[in-house]
Amino acid sequence: MPHKKEIELFASHIRRKNLKHTEQRTQILKTFLETERHLTAEELYVSVKRKYPSIGYATVCRTIKVLCECELCRELKVEDGVSRYEHLYGHEHHDHLICTSCGSFTEIMSPEIEKLQEKLAAENEFALTRHSLELYGICKKCNH
Amino acid sequence: MPHKKEIELFASHIRRKNLKHTEQRTQILKTFLETERHLTAEELYVSVKRKYPSIGYATVCRTIKVLCECELCRELKVEDGVSRYEHLYGHEHHDHLICTSCGSFTEIMSPEIEKLQEKLAAENEFALTRHSLELYGICKKCNH
DNA sequence: ATACCTGCAAATGTTTTGCGACTAA
DNA sequence: TTAGTCGCAAAACATTTGCAGGTAT
Numbered sequence: 001m002p003h004k005k006e007i008e009l010f011a012s013h014i015r016r017k018n019l020k021h022t023e024q025r026t027q028i029l030k031t032f033l034e035t036e037r038h039l040t041a042e043e044l045y046v047s048v049k050r051k052y053p054s055i056g057y058a059t060v061c062r063t064i065k066v067l068c069e070c071e072l073c074r075e076l077k078v079e080d081g082v083s084r085y086e087h088l089y090g091h092e093h094h095d096h097l098i099c100t101s102c103g104s105f106t107e108i109m110s111p112e113i114e115k116l117q118e119k120l121a122a123e124n125e126f127a128l129t130r131h132s133l134e135l136y137g138i139c140k141k142c143n144h
Numbered sequence: 145m146p147h148k149k150e151i152e153l154f155a156s157h158i159r160r161k162n163l164k165h166t167e168q169r170t171q172i173l174k175t176f177l178e179t180e181r182h183l184t185a186e187e188l189y190v191s192v193k194r195k196y197p198s199i200g201y202a203t204v205c206r207t208i209k210v211l212c213e214c215e216l217c218r219e220l221k222v223e224d225g226v227s228r229y230e231h232l233y234g235h236e237h238h239d240h241l242i243c244t245s246c247g248s249f250t251e252i253m254s255p256e257i258e259k260l261q262e263k264l265a266a267e268n269e270f271a272l273t274r275h276s277l278e279l280y281g282i283c284k285k286c287n288h
Numbered sequence: 289a290t291a292c293c294t295g296c297a298a299a300t301g302t303t304t305t306g307c308g309a310c311t312a313a
Numbered sequence: 314t315t316a317g318t319c320g321c322a323a324a325a326c327a328t329t330t331g332c333a334g335g336t337a338t
Binding site: 097106116119120121124127129132137139 | 221222223225241243244250252254256257260261263264265268269270271273274275276277278279280282283284
Binding site: 164165166184185186201202205206225226227 | 302305
């Protein structure tokens with residue numbers, strides 16, 4: 001059974017928060033886990049709707065919130081103003097290369113940059129809680 | 145005369161693009177140049193309206209676009225989804241510390257981080273055009 | 289039984305656009 | 314004269330919310 005841990009995490013969050021285990025939530029979680037990362041709420045909605053046509057967009061948005069609360073999902077805000085959602089559980093922190101031609105997201109990570117960010121924050125006596133780093137440009141594929 | 149260069153830059157952009165030199169644009173430019181940085185369109189609108197009550201919000205938004213085109217202004221997209229605008233002319237590239245308590249923006253710059261970003265992009269054969277780095281947390285003042 | 293949940297439509301909040309009147313060049 | 318501009322109201326767009334009916338526990 002794929003995503004066993006994630007499904008258990010979701011179930012225990014549901015229990016802990018006195019929420020209800022509904023077919024809609026199950027379908028949204030399943031589709032989210034099965035799908036490539038960095039999708040928009042709209043994309044997830046369309047995807048779920050294929051298997052569960054009665055689903056409403058609002059339910060998808062509300063369930064994404066629950067997924068974020070239990071740390072299965074992370075919201076990314078990028079420059080087009082549309083939120084994207086990616087898997088968080090079991091994934092190391094990372095930033096992104098975002099191709100402005102094909103819209104692809106590539107995960108990147110630099111421990112040196114992380115350290116330098118902390119140094120900058122410390123120099124400004126700033127209590128860092130999180131950061132957002134995106135590099136925009138043209139990806140390898142689009143550059144042929 | 146303050147902001148002489150900026151006003152000339154704006155005027156020459158106006159000429160080059162066959163736009164017109166209107167009182168509204170003059171007022172918006174003036175207020176933008178005189179005001180602390182990182183304001184929203186709404187804040188700039190309110191500010192201009194004080195001296196020029198007939199101004200419309202749409203005109204402010206349209207003029208901000210022109211300011212960005214002639215590189216007097218840079219648009220920042222941050223996590224609250226509201227665009228902020230800052231002075232660009234004569235300002236070195238920088239990133240921001242953003243206080244989630246008081247909303248203040250502090251400019252930061254690290255040549256090492258810039259270099260590492262270029263290195264990351266190169267490693268991924270990614271043609272970097274720009275980036276966005278914001279550090280969120282609590283600023284010195286708010287942390288008393 | 290009773291919280292909680294759902295889908296829908298309406299509201300929200302920001303930014304953009306269509307339009308008829310107006311104005312700079 | 315005429316292309317470009319203005320202010321207004323409406324549209325756009327993603328996301329959120331109110332609500333009445335439905336469902337899990």
